[in-house]
Amino acid sequence: MSGKDKITPSILPGFMELLPNDQLAFNRMLDSIRESFELCGFMPLDTPVIEKAEILMTKGGEETEKQTYSFKKGDNDLALRFDLTVPFSRYVSQRMNELSFPFKRYQIGKVFRGERPQKGRFREFYQCDIDIVNKDNLSLVYDAEIISTAYTTFERLNIGGFLIKINNRKLLAGFVEELGLSEKISKILREIDKKDRIGEDNVRKELDNISCTPEQIDKLMNYLNTEGTPDKILKALASCNIKNETFQIGLTEMEELTKYLGFMNIPASCWKIDLSIARGLDYYTGTVFETVLKKYPEFGSVCGGGRYDNLAEYFTEQKLPGVGVSIGLTRLFDQLNEKGLIKNDKATTSRVAVLPLGDYFEIGYGLVSNLRNSNIAAEVLIAGDGLKKKLSIVSKKGIRFAAILGENEIKNKVITVKDMETGKQEEVYFEKIVDYITKI
Amino acid sequence: MSGKDKITPSILPGFMELLPNDQLAFNRMLDSIRESFELCGFMPLDTPVIEKAEILMTKGGEETEKQTYSFKKGDNDLALRFDLTVPFSRYVSQRMNELSFPFKRYQIGKVFRGERPQKGRFREFYQCDIDIVNKDNLSLVYDAEIISTAYTTFERLNIGGFLIKINNRKLLAGFVEELGLSEKISKILREIDKKDRIGEDNVRKELDNISCTPEQIDKLMNYLNTEGTPDKILKALASCNIKNETFQIGLTEMEELTKYLGFMNIPASCWKIDLSIARGLDYYTGTVFETVLKKYPEFGSVCGGGRYDNLAEYFTEQKLPGVGVSIGLTRLFDQLNEKGLIKNDKATTSRVAVLPLGDYFEIGYGLVSNLRNSNIAAEVLIAGDGLKKKLSIVSKKGIRFAAILGENEIKNKVITVKDMETGKQEEVYFEKIVDYITKI
Incomplete structure (x- = not known):
C-alpha cells in the first residue's frame, strides 16, 4: 500500500x-x-x-x-x-x-x-x-x-465534599398554585431551574417578563430562599398556612423522607432541603434531588434524580x-x-516488573507466573537497554516494585527487589518473592 | 394515555x-x-x-x-x-x-x-x-x-478443561508452496480451516474439486495430521527435508515460541501444536492459535488470535x-x-438481608449502613409479610444471611442471624454484626 x-x-x-x-x-x-x-x-x-x-x-x-x-x-x-x-x-x-x-x-x-x-x-x-x-x-x-x-457512591468516589440538595416537586407546584399562577407553572419552573446559573436578579426579570406581579415574585423568591436545617425548613413550611392540597401532600412526603434519611446515617453536612430544586417539568412527580461538589459549584449538578409516578406508561397498563x-x-x-x-x-496495571539484565527470560517469566498465580499483576520488562534505562521505564510506568535479575542474582538464586516509592532495595530468594511482595 | x-x-x-x-x-x-x-x-x-x-x-x-x-x-x-x-x-x-x-x-x-x-x-x-x-x-x-x-484467562474463568492449539501460518503456506500448489493457496487454506467442522473426508473431496492430485492431497493430510508432543512435532518437521524458505522461517519461529512457552509454566495439557490451524487468510502472518473447550468441542474456537505484520498500514507508514x-x-x-x-x-448482590418484623426501619437501616461501611453488601427487606414469606424471598434471591429483627431482638439489642446455607441461627449484638459476618 x-x-x-x-x-x-x-x-x-x-x-x-x-x-x-x-x-x-x-x-x-x-x-x-x-x-x-x-x-x-x-x-x-x-x-x-x-x-x-x-x-x-x-x-x-x-x-x-x-x-x-x-x-x-x-x-x-x-x-x-x-x-x-x-x-x-x-x-x-x-x-x-x-x-x-x-x-x-x-x-x-x-x-x-x-x-x-x-x-x-x-x-x-x-x-x-x-x-x-x-x-x-x-x-x-x-x-x-x-x-x-x-451518598455512598460519592463518599466512596473520594473526590471531595458534596451536597445532595433535596426537594419535592409537589411542594413547588403547590406553592405556585397557591400564588394563583397554575397556568404559568411550566414556564415558572423552567426559570427557577436556572437560578443557580443565572442568579436571582435575572430570574426575577424573567418572571416579570411572563407577567408575574412584584408581590408574587417576592413571595416566590422568599419561599425558594428558605434556608436552615431540614427540621427548621419543615417547621417553617408547616407553619406558613398554605391550604393547597398538592403542597400539603408534598410536605407530608418530605417529612417522611427526612425521617427515613435520618435512619440511614447520612451525615448532616452531606444533604439539605433546597426548595428551589426543580429538575425539568415532565418527568418527576415527587422527590427530586441534585448533587453538587462543594469546591466546584461551577460543575453544576453531577448527579440527579427523583421519583416518577409510572415508569412504563407507554408500554403497559400496569x-x-x-x-x-x-x-x-x-x-x-x-x-x-x-x-x-x-x-x-499509572501507565500499567502491574505491581511488579521483573528486569532481566541479560538472557534470563526463563527465570524472569517463571517468577512472573508465580506472582500472577498469587494475584499479583506482574510483567517482564524486556524493553530498555541497561539497568538505568529499565528503571526509568519502571518509574514512568508507575510500577511499584522493580525486581532486578542480573548475573549475581542468578548465581545466588535471589532477585533484587527495589521499592520505587521508598528507594529501599533488598535481595529476596526466588521462592520467597510472592511472600515478600504480599507482605508489603 | x-x-x-x-x-x-x-x-x-x-x-x-x-x-x-x-x-x-x-x-x-x-x-x-x-x-x-x-x-x-x-x-x-x-x-x-x-x-x-x-x-x-x-x-x-x-x-x-x-x-x-x-x-x-x-x-x-x-x-x-x-x-x-x-x-x-x-x-x-x-x-x-x-x-x-x-x-x-x-x-x-x-x-x-x-x-x-x-x-x-x-x-x-x-x-x-x-x-x-x-x-x-x-x-x-x-x-x-x-x-x-x-491460558491465565481460561484457567481463571473456571469453565473446565481447554486446549490452545498453536500453529504458524508460514509453516502451512510453505508446505503448500512446496507441494507446488501456491496458486491455489487461499482456496486450500479455506478448506483446511473447515476440517474440524466437516471432517477429513469432505476436505479431501473439496481439494479434489479444486484439482489437487491424490498424491498432493495425501501428503497434505498426512502433514496436517502430524500428532505428538511439541518436541516430537518440531523434530518431525525439521527432519522432513522441506527446502521452502517460508516453511523454514515458520519452523524457526515455532521452535522459538515453544521455548518461550516453556518458560511461562503453561501445563502441557493446556496447549499443543496443531499443524491444521489456519484462521482465515488475509490477516495473520505468523503464529496463529485457537482455543477449544475439551468437553465441548462443538462450541468451536472460543478464543483465537495470532501475529500480524503491520497493524496500522492503512493509516501510517510506520x-x-x-x-x-x-x-x-x-x-x-x-x-x-x-x-x-x-x-x-443469585437474584441480588447482597450478602445480608435485614428482615424487620415490624416498624423497625430505623435500626434495620442503621445495621445495613454499618455493614455497607465495612464493604458488606446488604439490604433491608421490606417486601413480604411475616417471617416465613420474608425468608422465602431471601432464599429465592440467593442471599446468604437473613438477619431477623423482631420484638424480642429489639428488646435485647440483638439480631438473629440465620445462615441460609447451613441453617445455623445465632443471636448477635447490634454492635457485633459486622465482626460476625466478616469472620464467616
Whole structure:
C-alpha cells in the first residue's frame, strides 16, 4: 500500500477517547460507582445499544428526536439509545412476569446524543443509573434508599465534599398554585431551574417578563430562599398556612423522607432541603434531588434524580412507580480531569516488573507466573537497554516494585527487589518473592 | 394515555438481553477476563462505538461492508464498529507519539454486525481483545505472552478443561508452496480451516474439486495430521527435508515460541501444536492459535488470535507489528448457558438481608449502613409479610444471611442471624454484626 493511500486517523468531534493512564483512572471511577451500587443491593442490567426506533422514540419530544442517531437497516427503523431510562422501562414492561418486585437495578453504559458539539458536552457518554420500581405503589423509604446510595457512591468516589440538595416537586407546584399562577407553572419552573446559573436578579426579570406581579415574585423568591436545617425548613413550611392540597401532600412526603434519611446515617453536612430544586417539568412527580461538589459549584449538578409516578406508561397498563438517580460519568471525569484532580500516574496495571539484565527470560517469566498465580499483576520488562534505562521505564510506568535479575542474582538464586516509592532495595530468594511482595 | 396507544415492548432479533441473575453471571465472567488481562499487565482502552465510516471501512471487504451498521448524521458518514481491531489500529496511528512501546492494551466492548440472525449468532456482542504492538519489530516472546495470557484467562474463568492449539501460518503456506500448489493457496487454506467442522473426508473431496492430485492431497493430510508432543512435532518437521524458505522461517519461529512457552509454566495439557490451524487468510502472518473447550468441542474456537505484520498500514507508514487474541464473550456465555453450565442462582448482590418484623426501619437501616461501611453488601427487606414469606424471598434471591429483627431482638439489642446455607441461627449484638459476618 503506497503512502498516497493512507487515511488520516481521527475520531468525530464530541467523542471522548483517552490515553491509557487516563483510561485506567476513568475505569477506576466507573468501578467504584459500580461497587457502590452493588454494595447497596442493586442488580446489573445491560440492554442493547440499538433498539427499534418506535420504542426509543415513544417518550421523546422533538428535541430528543432531532438528537437521536436513527437509521434504517433493511426494512427496520433503528436508533441508538439516548438514555438508559427508556430501555429500562421497555425492559421492565417486557419482563414483568419474570422479575421480582420491588426491582432494584443499576445500569452503566454508553448513550448517544447527536448534539451540536461544545465544550464539556459529549455525543457519546457513560451514564450510571440506578432505579427502584414496584408494582402499584412504592414506599418513600425507597426514595431515601436512592439518596443514601448516591451518598455512598460519592463518599466512596473520594473526590471531595458534596451536597445532595433535596426537594419535592409537589411542594413547588403547590406553592405556585397557591400564588394563583397554575397556568404559568411550566414556564415558572423552567426559570427557577436556572437560578443557580443565572442568579436571582435575572430570574426575577424573567418572571416579570411572563407577567408575574412584584408581590408574587417576592413571595416566590422568599419561599425558594428558605434556608436552615431540614427540621427548621419543615417547621417553617408547616407553619406558613398554605391550604393547597398538592403542597400539603408534598410536605407530608418530605417529612417522611427526612425521617427515613435520618435512619440511614447520612451525615448532616452531606444533604439539605433546597426548595428551589426543580429538575425539568415532565418527568418527576415527587422527590427530586441534585448533587453538587462543594469546591466546584461551577460543575453544576453531577448527579440527579427523583421519583416518577409510572415508569412504563407507554408500554403497559400496569402502574409502575419508581425512583432513580443518574450520574453522567464522562462529563464528570472530563471536568475533574480539566481541574487536574484525576490521579493518572499509572501507565500499567502491574505491581511488579521483573528486569532481566541479560538472557534470563526463563527465570524472569517463571517468577512472573508465580506472582500472577498469587494475584499479583506482574510483567517482564524486556524493553530498555541497561539497568538505568529499565528503571526509568519502571518509574514512568508507575510500577511499584522493580525486581532486578542480573548475573549475581542468578548465581545466588535471589532477585533484587527495589521499592520505587521508598528507594529501599533488598535481595529476596526466588521462592520467597510472592511472600515478600504480599507482605508489603 | 389510553390502552390503545401502548407500544408492545420488544427488542430486535439477534440482540442478547438477560434477566438480572444471568446478567450478574455474565458480568462475573467479564470481570474475570478483565482481571486476568490486568494481571498480565495490559492497559485498558475504550474507543467510540461510532466512528467515521471511511475509518471503519478501510479494511473491510464487501461482506464486512454489507454487515456494517452505517448511516448519515448531518453531512457525516458514520458507522458502528464491527470489531475492536480497526479502532485499535486507528488509535495507535493517531496517538503514536503519546504511547510507549511495546504497547499492551486490552479492550472489552460491544461490536455490531448486521448479519442475518441465526441461532448462536449475535448482531451486537461483547468482544474481549488483547494486543501487543511495537514499532518496527516485535520479539516472539510477546506471541508467547499473548498465549500465556489466554491460558491465565481460561484457567481463571473456571469453565473446565481447554486446549490452545498453536500453529504458524508460514509453516502451512510453505508446505503448500512446496507441494507446488501456491496458486491455489487461499482456496486450500479455506478448506483446511473447515476440517474440524466437516471432517477429513469432505476436505479431501473439496481439494479434489479444486484439482489437487491424490498424491498432493495425501501428503497434505498426512502433514496436517502430524500428532505428538511439541518436541516430537518440531523434530518431525525439521527432519522432513522441506527446502521452502517460508516453511523454514515458520519452523524457526515455532521452535522459538515453544521455548518461550516453556518458560511461562503453561501445563502441557493446556496447549499443543496443531499443524491444521489456519484462521482465515488475509490477516495473520505468523503464529496463529485457537482455543477449544475439551468437553465441548462443538462450541468451536472460543478464543483465537495470532501475529500480524503491520497493524496500522492503512493509516501510517510506520511499521507496527503486533500479536493479539480475541474472546467472543456473548456467544461463549450463550453456549455455556444453553448447556446449563452458568451458575446464576443469585437474584441480588447482597450478602445480608435485614428482615424487620415490624416498624423497625430505623435500626434495620442503621445495621445495613454499618455493614455497607465495612464493604458488606446488604439490604433491608421490606417486601413480604411475616417471617416465613420474608425468608422465602431471601432464599429465592440467593442471599446468604437473613438477619431477623423482631420484638424480642429489639428488646435485647440483638439480631438473629440465620445462615441460609447451613441453617445455623445465632443471636448477635447490634454492635457485633459486622465482626460476625466478616469472620464467616
